[in-house]
Amino acid sequence: MDTTEMDLNNTGQIVLSDESAIDVSSAIPFYYQLQTILEEKIQSGEWKVGQKLPSEKDFCEHFNVSRTVVRKTLSNLASENLIHTMKGKGSFVKPKQHGWHLMQSLQGFYSDVVGKGQVVNTEVLELSDIPASGEIAEYLQLKPGEIVTIMKRLRFLDGEPILVVTTYIPKKLSPDLVNVDFRNRSLYAYLREENGLVIAEGTRTIESINATKELAEQLQVEDRAALSLLKSLGWTKDGTPLEYYVAWHRGDRSQFRVRLVSSEY
Incomplete structure (x- = not known):
């Protein structure tokens, strides 16, 4: 079973007991007011990952709004990846997705996340x-x-399996690499500090695939769950190929961010 589902089923249900209310005199749509209230509770951590949200009926009664308002609110929260709805079981606070800059920066996974x-x-x-x-x-x-x-x-990442990566480095460029303990060490830092090697240029591609049985077991997801497949080839400043890697990222935990700049500026 997907570990996400197990977490969602064993964390407890949220009880509506605060003083938050819809301002019926405001021109702001009711669904947007409700959405803002619920977003704050999730993003502040008051509502924990895996907790079950109250039923549509409970929301309607507590906030004195229609079922249409509640459904639109929940739909918007799901679109923002803040909640996850399981048919026949309800809606739950969803684990936060991690945003990577791996598609616009040549830094590695270790540097990208430790910096946060x-x-x-x-x-x-x-x-x-x-x-x-x-x-x-x-x-x-x-x-x-x-x-x-x-x-x-x-x-x-923070105790949860996030990705599997297979890396290839020419032996002649880093002869002792095979003897290094990388359980708590950055590969890029080692190459820089021990071999004077830095990736100066590279190409990366990304595509969507389904998890094999082996990957599903390693990443603790369901068989054929959605994964993001990232392939990367990096060169040193003089054009020497230094690294080729293939990485399988969990689709339910990963976002890849790219900053775009107009060619006119």
């Missing part, structure tokens, strides 16, 4: 030297069979 004060933990699933396959050799501009270090990691 979040806790990152890593389980290293594989770390070994292998001959590069044709595809990997082509990406890294190596001869087929040339040795690369492969590192497969399961990354946790």
Whole structure:
């Protein structure tokens, strides 16, 4: 079973007991007033992740509004990823999605999230030297069979599994990489500090896929759950391919943010 569903079913139901009210004399639509009240309770943490929201009937009676108003409010909250509705069970406060800047910045996952004060933990699933396959050799501009270090990691954010990433680094660029403990260490920091290597340019692509059974078990989601597949190739300043990685991000916990600037400015 999806861990999200388990959390939602065991956290308790919210009871409406405060003095928040709809201002019937205001020109602001009732649904928007109600939405603002509920958003504040969720974003402030007063209503906890996994807690079950009151029923539509309870909302109607407590705020003296119609069922239409309540349904529009809940629909808007769901669109904002603040709540999750489970058929036959009700609506629940949804875990917060994490926003990444990985599509517009060459910093790694570790730097992206630690800078926000979040806790990152890593389980290293594989770390070994292998001959590069044709595809990997082509990406890294190596001869087929040339040795690369492969590192497969399961990354946790604040204790929750968020992504699985498989990374390939040419052995000749970082000979001792295979001997490093990366459970609590940034790969990019190691390459910079120990090998003087920095990714100066890169390309990244993203697509939507369904989780395989293995990925579902590792990320604690349902089989065929939606994942975001990120592929990245990075070069050093002189154009040498340094890293190729493939990362599978949980679709229910990840957002990728891109800042756009007009070409006219």
